[in-house]
Amino acid sequence: xxxxxxxxxxxxxxxxxxxxxxxxxxxxxxxxxxxxxxxxxxxxxxxxxxxxxxxxxxxxxxxxxxxxxxxxxxxxxxxxxxxxxxxxxxxxxxxxxxxxxxxxxxxxxxxxxxxxxxxxxxxxxxxxxxxxxxxxxxxxxxxxxxxxxxxxxxxxxxxxxxxxxxxxxxxxxxxxxxxxxxxxxxxxxxxxxxxxxxxxxxxxxxxxxxxxxxxxxxxxxxxxxxxxxxxxxxxxxxxxxxxxxxxxxxxxxxxxxxxxxxxxxxxxxxxxxxxxxxxxxxxxxxxxxxxxxxxxxxxxxxxxxxxxxxxxxxxxxxxxxxxxxxxxxxxxxxxxxxxxxxxxxxxxxxxxxxxxxxxxxxxxxxxxxxxxxxxxxxxxxxxxxxxx
Numbered sequence: 001x002x003x004x005x006x007x008x009x010x011x012x013x014x015x016x017x018x019x020x021x022x023x024x025x026x027x028x029x030x031x032x033x034x035x036x037x038x039x040x041x042x043x044x045x046x047x048x049x050x051x052x053x054x055x056x057x058x059x060x061x062x063x064x065x066x067x068x069x070x071x072x073x074x075x076x077x078x079x080x081x082x083x084x085x086x087x088x089x090x091x092x093x094x095x096x097x098x099x100x101x102x103x104x105x106x107x108x109x110x111x112x113x114x115x116x117x118x119x120x121x122x123x124x125x126x127x128x129x130x131x132x133x134x135x136x137x138x139x140x141x142x143x144x145x146x147x148x149x150x151x152x153x154x155x156x157x158x159x160x161x162x163x164x165x166x167x168x169x170x171x172x173x174x175x176x177x178x179x180x181x182x183x184x185x186x187x188x189x190x191x192x193x194x195x196x197x198x199x200x201x202x203x204x205x206x207x208x209x210x211x212x213x214x215x216x217x218x219x220x221x222x223x224x225x226x227x228x229x230x231x232x233x234x235x236x237x238x239x240x241x242x243x244x245x246x247x248x249x250x251x252x253x254x255x256x257x258x259x260x261x262x263x264x265x266x267x268x269x270x271x272x273x274x275x276x277x278x279x280x281x282x283x284x285x286x287x288x289x290x291x292x293x294x295x296x297x298x299x300x301x302x303x304x305x306x307x308x309x310x311x312x313x314x315x316x317x318x319x320x321x322x323x324x325x326x327x328x329x330x331x332x333x334x335x336x337x338x339x340x341x342x343x344x345x346x347x348x349x350x351x352x353x354x355x356x357x358x359x360x361x362x363x364x365x366x367x368x369x370x371x372x373x374x375x376x377x378x379x380x381x382x383x384x385x386x387x388x
Contacts, residue, residue, distance in 0.1 A: 005379055006038040006089065010106035011096040012074040014041070014063070016270060017048035017243065019212040020297035021122050024181050025096060029062070031182065031372035040090070042083070044068040044076045044102065049245070075101045083109035092379045093117040094157070098124040098146050099138060107149040116154035116382045123294025125167035128216070128314065142170065150174045154382040159295040160316035177378060180317075182371030183300045183362055191282025193275055198239070200266050201282075206237040207341065208283035208307070210276070210298045211290075213244025218289045218312060218332050219252055225289070225337030227259040233345055241268040241279060280305035285344055285351065289330065289337050290315050303327075304362035308354035310340045320365065326358035 009029070014022045025041065032039045041063045045052045049071050058065045066078040079102055087093060093110040095103050098121050110117040123129050130138055150156060156174045158164040164176045195201050207226070211217050219240070226238050238261070243249075256265045271279060280286075286302035289312040293299075296315040303309060309327030311318040318329035330340035344351055364370075 004036050004038045005376070006091045007032060007040075007379065008087065008090040008093045008106075009039070009041040009096065010079075010083075010093060010102050011041065011043050012076075012100040012102045013046035013068075014043050015047040015051075015053060016272075017051070017212075019242075020181075020295065021096060024295075024297060027182055027184065027368055028094075028371070028375070031368045032375065035372050035376060037376075040064070042066075042079065042102075042106070044074055044079075046071075046074055073099065073101045079105045080109070084112075087115055088113045090115060091383060092154075094120065095153075096120045097122045098149075099141055104145055104149065107153070111152055116386050118155045118157050118378065118382065119150060119153045120157040120159070121163075121167060121294070123163060123292065123316075125170055125172075126163060126292050126294060127166050127169065128292030129294075130170065132216070142172065147172045154385065155378060157378070160320075162316040162319065163294040179371060179374045179378065180366055181295050181297055181300065182368035183297070183304045183366045184368050185304060185363065186277050189274060189277040189281050191278050193278035194239075194282055195278075197275060198266050198268060200263075201237060201239070204235055204237045205284045206239045206266075206282065208239050208241065208279055208286050208302070209288065210241040210271070210279065210286070210302070211288060213240075213242045213249050213252065215248065216291055216293075218291050220255060221332050221334050221337055222287060222289050223252070223255055223259060223261065223265070224334035225341065226265075227261055228334060228338035229341050229345070230261075230264070232342060236284070236345070237264045237266060239266050239268060239279060239283070241271045241276070243270045277305070280307055283307055285310060285327075285341075287337075287341065288312065288315055289332055291332055293317075300362055300366045303358035304366070306355040306359045308344055308351050308358060310337070310344065317366075320361065321358070324357050324361040326354050326361050 016022050029039050045065045046068045047053045066076045069075045087109045095106045097103050150172050156176045158178045159181050286307040287310045288299050292314040294316050296317045299309050309321055311329050312332050313329045321327040322329050328340045330336045
């Protein structure tokens with residue numbers, strides 16, 4: 001009987017405060033177990049800046065949480081002895097993120113034990129990722145820490161061709177492979193739950209933004225673009241679903257008030273489960289005008305739900321969406337965002353066509369099953385190289 005493939009995932013945080021990466025790791029764990037693998041995840045107790053997961057949030061026996069000492073690089077020294085003692089129990093180590101203590105520790109321990117490791121950079125190697133938030137420190141770290149880790153990795157897992165192309169511009173040699181993230185197919189649900197939860201929606205049509213509230217997401221551009229549409233489409237509302245830094249969110253609320261949008265922008269904080277499905281079901285279209293996204297898991301979920309998308313050109317799957325006739329890719333300035341929104345809002349037949357095309361794209365390219373099978377193939381290929 002063949003021994004099940006044993007995979008260790010290492011990620012600095014699985015807190016839903018970090019959005020897509022935390023949702024993606026859960027989907028990977030689930031699909032890999034369904035495919036017969038032995039899967040374990042090593043992470044920290046991080047729950048966003050200054051916060052920790054509660055004991056009730058750390059009950060999964062297939063995960064181990066160590067204490068985060070600092071928010072900076074999510075330093076957690078207890079990862080090291082755990083890895084030294086146990087990393088040899090696994091066939092492959094799949095590391096998620098760069099510029100993080102956990103990534104460096106896992107790569108070092110795997111290399112020391114002779115276990116092949118794969119790195120998923122989570123967009124940190126894109127131009128935006130390299131040049132925003134402490135760019136000088138990142139350049140130095142890329143040269144002396146991340147660069148050697150990437151060169152020695154058995155593979156570097158990108159989730160889109162755009163992410164891979166931008167990463168290669170860093171000049172660091174690496175063995176890149178593209179495997180898109182997977183999205184679960186949800187049961188059909190109507191919009192009654194979201195409309196009953198947020199009475200301010202009433203029966204008005206609405207646009208949906210669902211993601212972390214972070215400067216990278218270009219929410220300011222979205223709000224200003226939405227304001228430009230109001231004269232032509234005054235009945236539409238904007239549902240903003242997500243959480244973020246308190247101070248940053250406060251600046252967004254001030255901007256909403258300055259633009260005269262207080263009565264038509266609805267804030268929901270983080271939503272999930274049936275409420276999120278209901279929000280997708282009731283929306284006219286989905287909008288994510290980010291400056292940069294290495295994948296765009298919320299956009300893929302919207303496609304799976306049959307929602308046409310207006311995406312920033314920096315969203316990695318935007319080219320796939322445009323090629324499939326499932327949405328538009330727009331520049332990140334307010335005028336371009338407004339033009340994209342108005343183009344779709346004024347063409348109902350096109351919206352219906354894009355809804356159909358988007359669901360077909362998501363089921364064919366972004367399914368959980370496809371991701372699982374492709375990861376198995378990657379792990380087996382990496383192990384075959386090690387045996388040679």
